[in-house]
Amino acid sequence: MSKPLLNRKPVKLLIIFTLAIIISLPIIQPFGVVTAQTPDQSQNYNTDFAWNYGGNYWNWNLSIPATLYAAYDSTAVPDSVRTQIGLADFGYFTTTQDNYMQTLADKLNETAAQRGYSSIDEVNFVLAFVQSIPYAFDNASTSYQDYPRFPVETLVDNIGDCKSHSIFFATLMLILGYGTVFINPPDHLAVGIEGNNLQGTYVTCNNQTYYYCETTGVGFTIGELPQQFTGQTVNVYPIDESEQYVPNLHATSSSEPNPSIQPVQPISLNLISNEPILFTLIILAIVVSIAITVKTAGKPRQKSPLNQTGSQEPNSSKPVDENLESNKYCIYCGSSNKSFAVYCEKCGKKIG
Numbered sequence: 001m002s003k004p005l006l007n008r009k010p011v012k013l014l015i016i017f018t019l020a021i022i023i024s025l026p027i028i029q030p031f032g033v034v035t036a037q038t039p040d041q042s043q044n045y046n047t048d049f050a051w052n053y054g055g056n057y058w059n060w061n062l063s064i065p066a067t068l069y070a071a072y073d074s075t076a077v078p079d080s081v082r083t084q085i086g087l088a089d090f091g092y093f094t095t096t097q098d099n100y101m102q103t104l105a106d107k108l109n110e111t112a113a114q115r116g117y118s119s120i121d122e123v124n125f126v127l128a129f130v131q132s133i134p135y136a137f138d139n140a141s142t143s144y145q146d147y148p149r150f151p152v153e154t155l156v157d158n159i160g161d162c163k164s165h166s167i168f169f170a171t172l173m174l175i176l177g178y179g180t181v182f183i184n185p186p187d188h189l190a191v192g193i194e195g196n197n198l199q200g201t202y203v204t205c206n207n208q209t210y211y212y213c214e215t216t217g218v219g220f221t222i223g224e225l226p227q228q229f230t231g232q233t234v235n236v237y238p239i240d241e242s243e244q245y246v247p248n249l250h251a252t253s254s255s256e257p258n259p260s261i262q263p264v265q266p267i268s269l270n271l272i273s274n275e276p277i278l279f280t281l282i283i284l285a286i287v288v289s290i291a292i293t294v295k296t297a298g299k300p301r302q303k304s305p306l307n308q309t310g311s312q313e314p315n316s317s318k319p320v321d322e323n324l325e326s327n328k329y330c331i332y333c334g335s336s337n338k339s340f341a342v343y344c345e346k347c348g349k350k351i352g
Helices: 009-027 066-070 087-093 099-114 119-131 151-157 162-175 276-295
Strands: 044-053 056-065 180-184 190-194 202-205 208-213 235-238 260-268
Touching: 044 066, 044 119, 044 151, 056 066, 056 099, 056 151, 066 151, 087 162, 087 180, 087 235, 099 119, 099 151, 099 162, 119 162, 151 162, 162 180, 162 190, 180 202, 180 208, 190 202, 202 235
Parallel strands: none
Antiparallel strands: 044 056, 056 260, 180 190, 180 235, 190 208, 202 208
């Protein structure tokens, strides 16, 4: 006699796996894969960015004109120039006059305002966006050990080391009006944001206080210092925006760059308050899963152990009917039967 369908182990596993997928869907987050970018037919580079902050998930698609990217690439700024610029002169890369970067910063500021974020939350929100860009050593994506990228290049390439991340974040913060400096722990680069009476690690520069912002490690907020830099001596570099590189866009494009930003509404990770229907369905799925498990939790029948002669011994764990003088056990299923029974009352096989 075959087992009922729900008693079969593969089916149970399939049910559990399906329910796990249903429960996990709301919090599964797609992470982009770094791939070589090529412009589409409209001559734009399209890149997706996904990040979390404050219990919400954002997924934005940015469309960057290929002509704008070309205005910053190695043809416009030779590698021999950019690789020789020291940290003290990194204001060269903070392109706050770029219309595209200004529009992007405005969109981030608008989104933060819509969520009711404070100034600290806005800094952390933008920081989370920058941290979502994959990290890679420069020599893994270029032929140089150090290859600082302009912010537009970081957007299109969707990759960069600590220098490129910090340049990108510093540019956005400067456009948004925050006092900003570069902080240089040993073999690293981060950003300092001006503030007062905040919690966390800070440095001073020109009698102003700047709180540490880690631009590469996901989850760090303003004032949080990675453990490996605790107690380390750092250098602080003010940013001179007047030194920034301003591309000749008229030589590469007849129109000003116009970013196409298509944000997806943030998905709240707080399902109870923001997605009550979905939360109810998940709870229902869990209840059904528990009910099925309880219903099918009975142990499958096991054959009694064989004795030395090869016949099966009665299962002594089976309950005995105390109202009968003696009981007959079925050697096939181990069930207890009346003393005068010839056929098993459970499996129907002849026992006597």
